[in-house]
Amino acid sequence: MANYDPTSIDVMVPTNASETNQLEFYQGYNKILKFHSQFKTNAIDPEAVFKGTVLQKVQAAILTRWWTVGAAASFTFECYLVIYHASQSIVNVYAATNKAYKIASSLFALMSDPENFIDLCLIRCFHKGYISPHLDWLQSSTDLTNTQAFQSHNVAVRHYLMEYDLLNLLSTTLFKSYFEAIENAGFPRGTTDYGRYLKKACVFMESSLVSLHNHFKRWLSPLILPAALMSESPTARVVASLMMNVAAPTLQA
Amino acid sequence: MALGDRLSGKKTYLACDKGNKKGVGHFAKVLSDWNADGSVNLQLLDIDAAGGKSYQCAAGVQASMNKLKLNDDDNTHLLHGQTTDAGGGGVTDSLYGEMRQLELCLDEDRCLITTCTIHALQLQLHNSVCNALGDGGLDKANAMQLLHSVYDLQQALESDEWR
Numbered sequence: 140m141a142n143y144d145p146t147s148i149d150v151m152v153p154t155n156a157s158e159t160n161q162l163e164f165y166q167g168y169n170k171i172l173k174f175h176s177q178f179k180t181n182a183i184d185p186e187a188v189f190k191g192t193v194l195q196k197v198q199a200a201i202l203t204r205w206w207t208v209g210a211a212a213s214f215t216f217e218c219y220l221v222i223y224h225a226s227q228s229i230v231n232v233y234a235a236t237n238k239a240y241k242i243a244s245s246l247f248a249l250m251s252d253p254e255n256f257i258d259l260c261l262i263r264c265f266h267k268g269y270i271s272p273h274l275d276w277l278q279s280s281t282d283l284t285n286t287q288a289f290q291s292h293n294v295a296v297r298h299y300l301m302e303y304d305l306l307n308l309l310s311t312t313l314f315k316s317y318f319e320a321i322e323n324a325g326f327p328r329g330t331t332d333y334g335r336y337l338k339k340a341c342v343f344m345e346s347s348l349v350s351l352h353n354h355f356k357r358w359l360s361p362l363i364l365p366a367a368l369m370s371e372s373p374t375a376r377v378v379a380s381l382m383m384n385v386a387a388p389t390l391q392a
Numbered sequence: 393m394a395l396g397d398r399l400s401g402k403k404t405y406l407a408c409d410k411g412n413k414k415g416v417g418h419f420a421k422v423l424s425d426w427n428a429d430g431s432v433n434l435q436l437l438d439i440d441a442a443g444g445k446s447y448q449c450a451a452g453v454q455a456s457m458n459k460l461k462l463n464d465d466d467n468t469h470l471l472h473g474q475t476t477d478a479g480g481g482g483v484t485d486s487l488y489g490e491m492r493q494l495e496l497c498l499d500e501d502r503c504l505i506t507t508c509t510i511h512a513l514q515l516q517l518h519n520s521v522c523n524a525l526g527d528g529g530l531d532k533a534n535a536m537q538l539l540h541s542v543y544d545l546q547q548a549l550e551s552d553e554w555r
Contacts, residue, residue, distance in 0.1 A: 197543055200528075205521075215539060229545070242541055242545045246542065255533070255535045258534065259539075261525070262517075270516075277509055277510050277513065284431065285430070285431050286434065340524075343521075347516040347519065354507055362504060362505075363504060
């Protein structure tokens with residue numbers, strides 16, 4: 140895969156069914172190759188550590204812990220070419236009645252559909268740009284309490300940062316990857332299909348924003364917000380002014 | 393007994409979550425309180441089973457909290473707040489209402505009720521995917537089913553063969 144030349148099919152002249160099938164696969168592979176420029180294609184040392192390589196196993200998408208879905212999407216994106224190739228290999232090796240054959244066969248079809256790939260990119264970008272950094276902070280901060288979690292005094296500010304990220308995520312450098320996937324699939328900027336994918340991304344962000352407001356508004360309630368008085372001084376002063384019903388401090392002050 | 397003594401009269405908070413591993417229900421309850429030196433005390437109370445409804449969860453909390461008291465009716469271990477995940481039974485205001493009826497916690501003006509932020513963050517991804525892209529399923533042909541299929545394929549093979 141690391142040394143694959145996409146132009147090799149130009150000189151292929153199949154003389155039997157096996158070679159015809161091989162040519163068809165290469166044509167399909169070339170199509171997938173154009174989906175994105177960030178696929179991992181480097182050669183792997185099987186003796187080295189598996190973690191971070193295509194030899195690592197994919198994280199199961201557990202629907203009670205949705206960060207796993209984001210992690211699985213990130214891994215699948217990076218190893219898309221390898222998994223696509225593996226699916227074809229399994230179809231070639233196993234009998235049609237075998238479980239692995241049935242899964243590989245349907246996976247092959249799913250991976251060939253550019254719409255699925257573009258949606259996968261959307262999940263990946265959202266995970267890397269939003270879920271992962273905020274989850275990391277929530278799980279690692281020990282401010283004030285010297286204990287992970289127990290960050291009630293910082294959640295009001297975190298809520299603001301999360302909302303800011305959601306409103307600006309589509310225009311970040313990270314999301315160029317998503318728009319590249321749309322354009323590479325043959326939907327250039329300005330076309331109806333490009334607009335459809337843009338709208339899908341907006342619905343995605345809006346749903347997340349609604350969910351954020353639904354689940355974090357409690358932290359801004361009169362009963363819980365005073366916890367932010369133990370946050371950093373500028374935040375504490377804003378909350379204090381709210382509680383005392385006086386003008387909020389200015390940036391200069 | 394030692395834990396009951398230490399927590400008697402202290403401002404104690406409860407974090408709880410209902411689990412169901414291999415068909416066996418677990419209701420994990422963790423107590424926390426604030427130390428004078430500025431740190432947090434954490435104590436797993438128990439993971440005794442409870443039903444899925446709020447009143448059943450409240451009864452479970454009551455049984456667990458009673459272990460800390462000398463007499464079941466003592467008000468020496470009133471909860472000052474609770475944290476749960478969101479959705480389903482035995483969470484947030486619904487659980488508070490049932491616990492209040494059992495006199496396990498303070499009145500609503502003093503009892504701090506919050507939801508788990510880690511769970512809430514992940515719900516955002518859940519809601520976005522389900523609303524914009526659709527959820528997975530064997531009869532579906534979408535990105536979620538693609539992810540499930542990659543994992544299923546990997547599981548259908550031996551590790552060495554996959555690699």
